[in-house]
Amino acid sequence: MVFFDKKSSATTVLKKTYKILLVDDEKDIHSLSKIVLNNFTYKNKNLEILNAYSGKEAKKILADTKDIVLILLDVVMESDDAGLLVVKYLREELKNDFTQVILRTGVAGKLAQMEVLHNYGINDYKEKTNFNTLSLRTSVLTAIRSYENLKALDEKNEKISKLNLRLANLLSNFDENVLSCQINEEREIIAVSKCFCILAALKQEELKKDIFQILKKKDQEEGFYKKIKTIDKEKNTFIFEQENIRKDASVFYIKWKISAKFDDKNVFLYYLCLCEDITNKKEVEIANDEIHRKNIILSQQSKKSAMGEMIGNIAHQWRQPLNNVSLLIHYLRDNCLNLNHKEIEENVDNCKIQLSYMSKTIDDFSDFLKPTKKKSSFSFKDVFLKVFNITSFKYDKKDITVIQNIDDIRMNSYENELIQALINLLNNAIDALREIKGKRFIFVDVIKKEKKIIIKIKDNAKGIKKEVLNRVFEAYFTTKGEKDGIGIGLYMTQEVIENKLQGNITVVNESYTYEDKNYTGALFTITLPLS
Numbered sequence: 001m002v003f004f005d006k007k008s009s010a011t012t013v014l015k016k017t018y019k020i021l022l023v024d025d026e027k028d029i030h031s032l033s034k035i036v037l038n039n040f041t042y043k044n045k046n047l048e049i050l051n052a053y054s055g056k057e058a059k060k061i062l063a064d065t066k067d068i069v070l071i072l073l074d075v076v077m078e079s080d081d082a083g084l085l086v087v088k089y090l091r092e093e094l095k096n097d098f099t100q101v102i103l104r105t106g107v108a109g110k111l112a113q114m115e116v117l118h119n120y121g122i123n124d125y126k127e128k129t130n131f132n133t134l135s136l137r138t139s140v141l142t143a144i145r146s147y148e149n150l151k152a153l154d155e156k157n158e159k160i161s162k163l164n165l166r167l168a169n170l171l172s173n174f175d176e177n178v179l180s181c182q183i184n185e186e187r188e189i190i191a192v193s194k195c196f197c198i199l200a201a202l203k204q205e206e207l208k209k210d211i212f213q214i215l216k217k218k219d220q221e222e223g224f225y226k227k228i229k230t231i232d233k234e235k236n237t238f239i240f241e242q243e244n245i246r247k248d249a250s251v252f253y254i255k256w257k258i259s260a261k262f263d264d265k266n267v268f269l270y271y272l273c274l275c276e277d278i279t280n281k282k283e284v285e286i287a288n289d290e291i292h293r294k295n296i297i298l299s300q301q302s303k304k305s306a307m308g309e310m311i312g313n314i315a316h317q318w319r320q321p322l323n324n325v326s327l328l329i330h331y332l333r334d335n336c337l338n339l340n341h342k343e344i345e346e347n348v349d350n351c352k353i354q355l356s357y358m359s360k361t362i363d364d365f366s367d368f369l370k371p372t373k374k375k376s377s378f379s380f381k382d383v384f385l386k387v388f389n390i391t392s393f394k395y396d397k398k399d400i401t402v403i404q405n406i407d408d409i410r411m412n413s414y415e416n417e418l419i420q421a422l423i424n425l426l427n428n429a430i431d432a433l434r435e436i437k438g439k440r441f442i443f444v445d446v447i448k449k450e451k452k453i454i455i456k457i458k459d460n461a462k463g464i465k466k467e468v469l470n471r472v473f474e475a476y477f478t479t480k481g482e483k484d485g486i487g488i489g490l491y492m493t494q495e496v497i498e499n500k501l502q503g504n505i506t507v508v509n510e511s512y513t514y515e516d517k518n519y520t521g522a523l524f525t526i527t528l529p530l531s
């Protein structure tokens with residue numbers, strides 16, 4: 001809470017005055033002037049008269065006192081030119097051009113009037129003898145007005161120079177940071193920012209030609225000026241992106257924003273182009289397109305190799321039933337005459353069973369090649385059943401033991417993609433195990449930890465060479481011969497795990513003990529979010 005002291009609320013108003021310095025070695029002139037100027041007011045302000053009796057005293061007062069409006073100045077005092085030296089001091093040393101100076105001398109004609117006024121910045125000249133009340137008061141009034149006008153002018157000048165400075169800063173900022181240019185109807189650049197020249201790697205002189213002949217790519221359609229006509233009519237802004245080429249053949253992209261400018265009589269002035277450097281954005285777009293294109297190719301290749309594998313699988317699965325069908329047909333041919341109708345029916349039914357098994361095999365295998373558009377709920381036990389079924393023909397004859405430790409976990413995700421990713425890992429393990437002698441193992445672990453599912457697939461094929469361990473997820477990286485691998489298995493696996501299933505995959509070489517024996521192998525760990 002604030003308490004106000006009644007006494008302190010009284011305010012003292014300091015009345016402003018016009019300061020006048022009276023310099024004369026004759027005391028009478030001081031008293032006379034005081035009488036003549038008594039009661040002088042202007043704009044509600046009185047005069048404050050300061051007195052100096054020599055040139056030296058006047059200089060001291062001038063040095064110590066601000067805002068002296070007028071000096072009424074005697075010339076001859078301690079020396080013949082003491083008064084003139086005061087003016088010199090005022091103008092040259094104190095650099096004060098505002099204070100008005102009126103010379104008053106009794107020695108008429110001794111100083112040539114104009115010369116004195118001109119050389120010493122003196123504003124007026126009065127002879128002492130010719131100095132009457134009205135004349136002195138009028139001179140003081142004129143001096144005050146001149147002083148005030150000069151001050152006001154100075155303030156304005158200061159404001160203008162501050163504004164000029166700000167404007168200059170703004171322009172230089174604009175010049176250095178804004179890509180802009182102005183184009184006339186003859187396609188010449190009439191103004192261009194420094195920033196634009198730097199981007200285009202051109203000197204300002206070079207830009208005085210048709211900007212599009214310099215910058216645009218040669219094979220580009222030059223619809224620019226045709227399009228500009230629309231701006232003329234509709235006075236709207238025209239925006240387009242353009243690929244440009246510098247002298248050194250490097251490419252940069254600009255987004256132009258062009259508007260036509262007219263004067264107040266609707267006469268066309270120039271086209272104002274404000275541009276944006278979109279090179280980075282474009283490069284990212286181009287890189288993304290390239291990645292997208294590459295991924296399409298890779299996914300097609302990956303599909304082809306999966307299809308090749310699928311045909312291998314089908315061939316493997318069909319071998320037995322085909323054999324059975326063939327045996328049945330031979331049996332029927334050899335015994336057709338001895339068989340009764342029922343027996344023939346039985347054998348045909350047997351054939352049908354084998355054939356329908358074969359047809360189901362095709363459906364099963366082709367199913368997993370179709371990308372899943374919608375998520376579905378599946379169990380990891382089922383997923384691995386399918387994975388082992390599809391890859392079984394590969395390890396059947398290679399004495400590979402699969403040791404599974406799969407928790408009964410369900411997940412809602414893209415099942416077919418996950419199956420493909422896991423098949424790639426198992427195929428790699430099988431390929432690597434083919435190279436070693438002795439017992440061959442693949443360990444598969446699936447566990448739930450916090451809100452994540454962790455899948456670990458490990459073999460005992462001695463692991464991946466250290467030098468290439470950090471390259472195995474690169475597209476087309478393979479250590480296998482051309483016939484055996486193209487190097488997209490792990491790339492696609494990572495792509496699916498990270499981008500489609502929002503998980504991640506890592507690989508390390510791990511040394512471990514199993515049934516009292518030491519082994520080393522590649523360990524792939526997939527982490528998938530449960531939600």
Ligand SMILES: Nc1ncnc2c1ncn2[C@@H]1O[C@H](COP(=O)(O)OP(=O)(O)OP(=O)(O)O)[C@@H](O)[C@H]1O
Nearest residue numbers: 428429432472478479480485486487488489490522
């Ligand atoms: N379990 C593993 N043990 C040892 N090396 C492995 C294993 N898995 C992958 N690699 C190494 O990583 C490389 C890349 O594997 P990736 O599956 O991407 O391609 P690939 O198997 O060579 O060819 P493909 O495109 O037919 O799958 C392999 O060539 C192999 O050198």
Ligand SMILES: [Mg+2]
Nearest residue numbers: 424428489490
């Ligand atoms: Mg592979």
